[in-house]
Amino acid sequence: MEGYSRNWFRDDKASVYNSEEKKLELKLGPPGEDGDGSSMIRHIKKEPKDKSILSLARNHFSSPSTTNKTTSQKRTAPGPVVGWPPVRSFRKNLTNGSSSKLGNESTSSDVLLKNQKRDDGNGPEKLMQPKRQGGLFVKINMHGVPIGRKADLSAHNSYQQLSFTVDKLFRGLLAAQRESSSFGEEEKPITGLLDGNGEYTLTYEDNEGDKMLVGDVPWHMFVSSVKRLRVIKTSEISSALTYGNGKQEKMRS
Amino acid sequence: MSEDDEDQSPPSDLRSQPPPCSPNKSRNCISSSSSSQTFPDHVLENVLENVLQFLDSRCDRNAASLVCKLWWKVEALTRSEVFIGNCYALSPARLTQRFKRVRSLLLKGKPRFADFNLMPPDWGANFAPWVSTMAKAYPWLEKVDLKRMFVTDDDLALLAESFPGFKELVLVCCEGFGTSGIAVVANKCRKLKVLDLIESEVTDDEVDWISCFPEDVTSLESLAFDCVEAPINFKALEGLVARSPLLRKLRLNRFVSLEEVHRLLLGAPQLTSLGTGSFSQTHQSEQEPDYAAAFRACKSVVCLSGFRELMPEYLPAILPVCANLTSLNFSYANISPDMFKPIIHNCHKLQVFWALDSICDEGLQAVAATCKELRELRIFPFDPREDSEGPVSELGLQAISEGCRKLESVLYFCQRMTNAALVAISQNCPELTVFRLCIMGRHRPDHVTGKAMDEGFGAIVKNCKKLTRLAVSGLLTDQAFRYMGEYGKLIRTLSVAFAGDSDMALRHVLEGCPKLQKLEIRDSPFGDVALRSGMHRYYNMRFVWMSACSLSMGCCKDVARAMPNLVVEVIGSDDDDENREYVETLYMYRSLDGPRKDAPQFVTIL
Numbered sequence: 001m002e003g004y005s006r007n008w009f010r011d012d013k014a015s016v017y018n019s020e021e022k023k024l025e026l027k028l029g030p031p032g033e034d035g036d037g038s039s040m041i042r043h044i045k046k047e048p049k050d051k052s053i054l055s056l057a058r059n060h061f062s063s064p065s066t067t068n069k070t071t072s073q074k075r076t077a078p079g080p081v082v083g084w085p086p087v088r089s090f091r092k093n094l095t096n097g098s099s100s101k102l103g104n105e106s107t108s109s110d111v112l113l114k115n116q117k118r119d120d121g122n123g124p125e126k127l128m129q130p131k132r133q134g135g136l137f138v139k140i141n142m143h144g145v146p147i148g149r150k151a152d153l154s155a156h157n158s159y160q161q162l163s164f165t166v167d168k169l170f171r172g173l174l175a176a177q178r179e180s181s182s183f184g185e186e187e188k189p190i191t192g193l194l195d196g197n198g199e200y201t202l203t204y205e206d207n208e209g210d211k212m213l214v215g216d217v218p219w220h221m222f223v224s225s226v227k228r229l230r231v232i233k234t235s236e237i238s239s240a241l242t243y244g245n246g247k248q249e250k251m252r253s
Numbered sequence: 254m255s256e257d258d259e260d261q262s263p264p265s266d267l268r269s270q271p272p273p274c275s276p277n278k279s280r281n282c283i284s285s286s287s288s289s290q291t292f293p294d295h296v297l298e299n300v301l302e303n304v305l306q307f308l309d310s311r312c313d314r315n316a317a318s319l320v321c322k323l324w325w326k327v328e329a330l331t332r333s334e335v336f337i338g339n340c341y342a343l344s345p346a347r348l349t350q351r352f353k354r355v356r357s358l359l360l361k362g363k364p365r366f367a368d369f370n371l372m373p374p375d376w377g378a379n380f381a382p383w384v385s386t387m388a389k390a391y392p393w394l395e396k397v398d399l400k401r402m403f404v405t406d407d408d409l410a411l412l413a414e415s416f417p418g419f420k421e422l423v424l425v426c427c428e429g430f431g432t433s434g435i436a437v438v439a440n441k442c443r444k445l446k447v448l449d450l451i452e453s454e455v456t457d458d459e460v461d462w463i464s465c466f467p468e469d470v471t472s473l474e475s476l477a478f479d480c481v482e483a484p485i486n487f488k489a490l491e492g493l494v495a496r497s498p499l500l501r502k503l504r505l506n507r508f509v510s511l512e513e514v515h516r517l518l519l520g521a522p523q524l525t526s527l528g529t530g531s532f533s534q535t536h537q538s539e540q541e542p543d544y545a546a547a548f549r550a551c552k553s554v555v556c557l558s559g560f561r562e563l564m565p566e567y568l569p570a571i572l573p574v575c576a577n578l579t580s581l582n583f584s585y586a587n588i589s590p591d592m593f594k595p596i597i598h599n600c601h602k603l604q605v606f607w608a609l610d611s612i613c614d615e616g617l618q619a620v621a622a623t624c625k626e627l628r629e630l631r632i633f634p635f636d637p638r639e640d641s642e643g644p645v646s647e648l649g650l651q652a653i654s655e656g657c658r659k660l661e662s663v664l665y666f667c668q669r670m671t672n673a674a675l676v677a678i679s680q681n682c683p684e685l686t687v688f689r690l691c692i693m694g695r696h697r698p699d700h701v702t703g704k705a706m707d708e709g710f711g712a713i714v715k716n717c718k719k720l721t722r723l724a725v726s727g728l729l730t731d732q733a734f735r736y737m738g739e740y741g742k743l744i745r746t747l748s749v750a751f752a753g754d755s756d757m758a759l760r761h762v763l764e765g766c767p768k769l770q771k772l773e774i775r776d777s778p779f780g781d782v783a784l785r786s787g788m789h790r791y792y793n794m795r796f797v798w799m800s801a802c803s804l805s806m807g808c809c810k811d812v813a814r815a816m817p818n819l820v821v822e823v824i825g826s827d828d829d830d831e832n833r834e835y836v837e838t839l840y841m842y843r844s845l846d847g848p849r850k851d852a853p854q855f856v857t858i859l
């Protein structure tokens with residue numbers, strides 16, 4: 001193998017395999033997309049077609065090193081390559097001014113698929129989501145508690161379960177908030193979230209930005225349209241649901 | 254600034270270990286129920302303990318622990334800071350069984366190539382089992398420093414609840430958590446001194462976490478949140494800074510405007526390290542604040558970063574602090590040479606400099622002319638594509654090498670390089686320990702001679718005798734690797750992409766580099782023969798990564814079979830019949846506790 005120094009890389013343009021594979025190369029996104037950022041497709045997504053070339057190559061050449069070369073050769077065809085140049089995503093999309101601010105804020109979404117990477121402007125990567133296992137996490141904020149929590153809706157089957165989870169997530173936090181006002185108070189369970197009988201009521205914001213009471217629609221319908229959850233004081237239901245869809249409250253001064 | 258800093262990793266000892274420590278006996282008690290220890294042993298133990306507690310260096314401690322069982326035991330009792338370079342090299346239980354009094358943990362997870370999307374998400378490196386085990390074993394834990402780990406909000410909540418004396422949280426290149434997790438830490442860790450979020454992905458849970466810090470005076474010394482992509486409550490931040498008299502390091506995110514930084518500086522002139530946020534003014538006002546005056550008042554600032562959305566006309570405001578700067582990070586700012594030169598002209602004390610290639614070779618020449626104390630240079634591409642313009646070339650780097658003879662660490666992205674320049678650089682900078690060159694076009698040769706870059710990199714490994722970390726690029730034949738094997742005797746970390754001709758290349762390295770610890774290779778024609786040639790090394794390495802090479806499943810299985818303490822992960826291989834043999838990504842590492850139980854579906858452990 002040592003003496004074998006065919007300059008296969010030089011033959012890039014001339015190689016028949018090169019042009020073959022280019023036609024067959026799978027891509028997500030429009031042709032001619034540039035840069036490594038856009039091709040978040042993992043290498044292996046190219047495999048099904050490329051492997052046929054690989055086996056072709058194996059038939060033609062007997063020495064493994066040549067096969068090696070062909071393997072690597074197909075990876076070095078012109079066209080974007082995942083993770084090359086090796087620059088981390090937060091270093092890309094650098095701008096000169098404040099225009100990037102807008103782009104970033106609008107991509108901030110409330111429904112978080114578990115472990116979803118938040119690369120800005122990397123559309124093709126979001127297409128990978130169906131491949132991932134994982135939950136459907138929504139944010140939950142509660143009146144009077146500065147710290148929000150997240151819950152995995154895919155791990156729930158019913159509103160009752162969800163209500164139970166909310167209680168579990170916030171009971172301690174709520175008690176901590178109340179410490180100052182009435183000491184010695186034990187952690188009270190948070191009940192009546194769904195029927196209007198409790199001190200608090202569970203509401204949600206759907207994908208159209210509307211605020212609704214939780215519990216009115218069938219569970220699966222709810223799961224498919226919910227964006228985030230809010231636990232509000234029952235006494236403030238009418239005002240909470242009527243006024244403001246808010247734009248996310250930003251804390252800028 | 255910690256993007257892939259070098260670290261001292263001791264050899265792990267997979268050789269026989271003494272059994273875990275027997276249950277604690279009272280140290281002062283001479284007779285004990287179940288032990289066969291005699292009086293002299295106890296005295297020796299006490300003496301040893303008093304001596305070993307002064308031992309700080311990991312390497313020294315590892316060496317001491319191998320002397321004998323007693324030394325092992327006492328060293329384990331006195332080690333307060335534990336470094337784990339690969340979270341899957343051992344289980345949390347093993348950690349807590351051996352070391353009983355840990356106050357500080359440094360833990361690293363995913364391999365570096367995961368940063369570049371070469372690994373699917375959800376691969377692992379979960380902090381959860383570590384925090385839950387330590388919650389019971391080390392209630393006195395004070396410091397946690399994680400790199401490339403998956404950390405959830407629940408993990409952070411557990412941390413905040415379990416360690417009342419917790420002081421330092423550093424999360425580098427981590428993900429999986431959001432501002433709600435940060436809020437819990439801020440709120441519950443009352444003794445917090447350091448909260449550093451560095452290059453981590455932090456989801457915006459729309460929580461005002463700054464307001465969650467306790468109302469009274471804090472012990473905060475360092476607060477870094479420049480990577481947090483979420484607006485913050487500035488008023489709360491101002492209040493926090495005002496009641497944190499010990500605060501020295503503050504790194505703001507891009508949602509803090511120039512006017513706001515100005516106000517903070519007026520209230521905190523004692524800062525030594527500042528991340529300036531956006532460095533752009535949001536409102537036009539008639540009376541513009543005197544930014545330069547605010548900087549002038551900061552007599553202690555030695556480290557400056559930020560400039561996330563720089564408005565260049567305000568850059569001169571930092572001039573008053575330039576003369577004191579030892580560290581300057583412009584790597585988010587698209588600064589032209591003309592804007593840059595007046596600034597750098599004043600930075601005589603600069604030791605660490607990060608920037609975008611927008612400063613061009615011209616800017617680098619200006620650095621070379623002024624910054625005689627420079628130790629570390631990192632130049633990132635403004636336009637990180639293979640076929641982009643490339644405003645910097647071999648000229649800039651060579652100029653740096655001529656002007657900055659004390660240079661130790663280089664990370665350089667460019668489009669053009671020559672062997673001659675690399676030879677010159679290797680001769681000018683004998684102190685180089687880290688040399689990472691990324692010629693962005695794959696397989697690109699010397700742009701003057703058209704030859705491979707073998708001689709250039711050869712000179713680097715040959716002349717830079719202290720080199721411990723190397724990343725190569727450009728057109729490279731097996732010859733380059735022959736040089737690495739011959740001269741790279743201290744190399745611990747090697748990064749290879751789109752290089753080499755045959756298995757021999759990798760063999761040269763595996764057979765010639767005795768200190769090699771971390772090997773990461775992508776898209777190179779190395780196959781089974783090469784993999785087998787390294788089997789004598791793998792137990793002495795932290796990990797090997799090979800993706801898009803020419804490995805077969807059969808060979809990987811052979812390696813796994815021959816080396817039971819090696820975890821051999823194959824990631825993302827297709828499992829259709831046609832090419833069951835082909836290995837897309839191999840990631841293998843030694844482990845004391847066998848294969849992990851949390852591997853996702855796309856990982857096959859052989």
